[in-house]
Amino acid sequence: MKILVFGMSPQQAVESPRFRIGNINGVSLESRLPSAVRAGLSARGHDVEVVYGWTASFGSVQVVQRLASGMLRTGADMRREAAAMAY
């Protein structure tokens, strides 16, 4: 969605801050999300927890995108061990 709707590169999309839902109305946010989002979600009744750093618990999304030109772009997620390689 970050790539197709907001025009990000795969690497930008992969590094983009994430959320995870918890039980009932709980939601964990990566700390890089704007503080206005924390306040805004709390105001909507979400029980917000902020997680600092790049943690494995938010997954590790890998992407390869083929552009119309045939060029390949990649995203490798540093939340876990990951790498993109050309051959």
Next chain:
Amino acid sequence: MLSRAQDFDAHEVEWGTPASVQCQGRTVHTVKPNSQGIVLLQMLSMIETLPLAERSNNSTQLLHERVEVTKLAFADKDRWIADLAMAEMPVAPLLNEQYINGRAAQLSASVAAQYLPRFETISFDDVGEGPAEDGDTIFAMVVDEEGNAVSWIQSLYGSFGSKLVVPETGIVLHNRGVVFSLQEGHPNQVAPGKRPFHTLMSTMITDASDEFEMAIGTPGGSG
């Protein structure tokens, strides 16, 4: 011992067809149940019903909507996802446009819904230990210059899975069985010869002319 030698003899590798939905003028393909893949497809389809042109990335409104869409899709995940070979499971109806629109209409623009996982699994207290957070899953993809692509995931679930190794081959057996439901009558209720619900989703996107555009995946981080 829950599994006997003849259970392994009976196992056959399966060539499946993916489940797919339309999204942003493309087609998104992923793995059918017993994978939770269709939950991702439901989420994408529900997000497509939002006025995305009016939403900015990382805005409170869009984050709220994405959180709520996740809860709606996870409720179906908890209720339905199971081994298709052993359980009645409405895959097509869960991805049907009318159904998706109806679910998306339940989303409140301003109030967080209450999500309670209704998926009673084997408690880790019962089996002594749970899978470690670091787990034992790897996701890999490869694309060549002609646009041939592989989106591939391998998982033992917990670190070293069940910690049982087949001596002849060195294959380590997984421990996904802890994700079976113990609830009587649940589609994912534990049963002989049945495969458990799992979270592995190899995903691929093809463009409007059905050519490869994107491979995407993650070795964990459900939520």
